Amino acid sequence: MIKPESYERLKITRDGRITTVAINRPDALNAVDALTHEELARVFYELDNDADTDIVVLTGEGEHFCAGGDIKWMQESADDPSAGPAAAEAKRIIFGLLDIEKPVIARVRGSAIGLGATLALFCDVVFAAEDAKIADPHVRVGIVAGDGGAVIWPQLIGFARAKEYLMTGDILTGAEAARIGLVNHAVPAAELDARVDAFAKKLAGGAQRAIRYTKVAVNLGLKQVANAVFETSLAYEMNTFHTADHREAVAAFLEKRKPTFTGK
Numbered sequence: 001m002i003k004p005e006s007y008e009r010l011k012i013t014r015d016g017r018i019t020t021v022a023i024n025r026p027d028a029l030n031a032v033d034a035l036t037h038e039e040l041a042r043v044f045y046e047l048d049n050d051a052d053t054d055i056v057v058l059t060g061e062g063e064h065f066c067a068g069g070d071i072k073w074m075q076e077s078a079d080d081p082s083a084g085p086a087a088a089e090a091k092r093i094i095f096g097l098l099d100i101e102k103p104v105i106a107r108v109r110g111s112a113i114g115l116g117a118t119l120a121l122f123c124d125v126v127f128a129a130e131d132a133k134i135a136d137p138h139v140r141v142g143i144v145a146g147d148g149g150a151v152i153w154p155q156l157i158g159f160a161r162a163k164e165y166l167m168t169g170d171i172l173t174g175a176e177a178a179r180i181g182l183v184n185h186a187v188p189a190a191e192l193d194a195r196v197d198a199f200a201k202k203l204a205g206g207a208q209r210a211i212r213y214t215k216v217a218v219n220l221g222l223k224q225v226a227n228a229v230f231e232t233s234l235a236y237e238m239n240t241f242h243t244a245d246h247r248e249a250v251a252a253f254l255e256k257r258k259p260t261f262t263g264k
Contacts, residue, residue, distance in 0.1 A: 001050055002046045002047055002050045011023075012043075017204055018054070018056075018200045019047060019055070019056050021056060021058050022058075022061040023059075030060040030062070031068060031069065031071070032070055033072070036070075040093045042096070044104070045099070047100060054102060055200050055203050056103065056104045056105070057104075058106050058107070058119065059108070060116075062110075063110045065109060065110055065119075065120060066111070068115045068117075068137075071253055075254065087234055091230065094122060094147070094226065094230060095223075095226070098223050103124045103125070103211060103212075104124050105127065107192060108126060108132050108183070109128075109189060110133070111132070112128070113135050114135075117149070118147055120183070126184050127185045127199070128174030128183045128185070129174050129187065131173060131189060134174065136149040136166055138166075138169065138237070143237055143241060144239075145166045146234045146235070149166055150229055153165065244264040245263065
């Protein structure tokens with residue numbers, strides 16, 4: 001059984017056999033710091049083995065889903081590579097979402113940026129508020145979209161569109177994301193909770209083994225893609241953590257100015 005009290009950055013609550021996991025750093029727009037990263041790397045494996053959970057809802061506490069990597073953590077990583085995200089831990093986050101047999105529903109309001117977008121898009125069904133902001137702007141901070149974006153965006157919207165959004169970091173609203181197939185549903189923000197609750201209860205009332213093994217079967221192909229792409233894309237990302245362009249992007253963000261990239 002999962003122990004909610006063992007998590008500091010994730011708020012875990014239950015409604016019958018539906019378990020909600022909320023990234024719980026609302027004052028930081030639920031940005032992922034080192035501890036959040038570690039907890040995300042284990043929560044889905046623990047939920048998969050939790051006898052009291054059939055359905056998982058992933059969301060963010062407060063007004064945002066997840067604003068991506070914490071900029072202070074990025075600064076620490078730029079100054080000291082050992083302080084940055086471990087590749088093995090990053091892999092466990094993505095494969096935790098792929099390996100868990102139970103359906104995972106994303107409830108996205110506010111920002112789902114960078115790693116936040118990756119977390120949402122690797123869920124099985126994504127409900128977003130119409131005015132949500134979804135983007136993978138890794139390139140805007142001088143790093144490769146290697147923590148999952150290069151895997152999942154092409155599978156959802158095709159290679160041409162995926163490359164456009166991953167190479168620019170441009171933002172999509174929830175409504176635009178639904179129109180091109182990046183997310184399943186875009187709904188008015190006031191209706192988001194009710195729509196997710198209704199869908200979660202619909203799945204919870206279904207034949208659980210049939211639902212789980214259907215997910216497993218569909219994910220076989222996605223896992224093949226992830227295994228082929230993820231480690232290389234992540235290695236490229238780790239490499240760009242130590243470039244002059246990334247250091248410049250972090251400094252520019254902290255100094256509230258536009259970065260000047262040199263290609264180094």
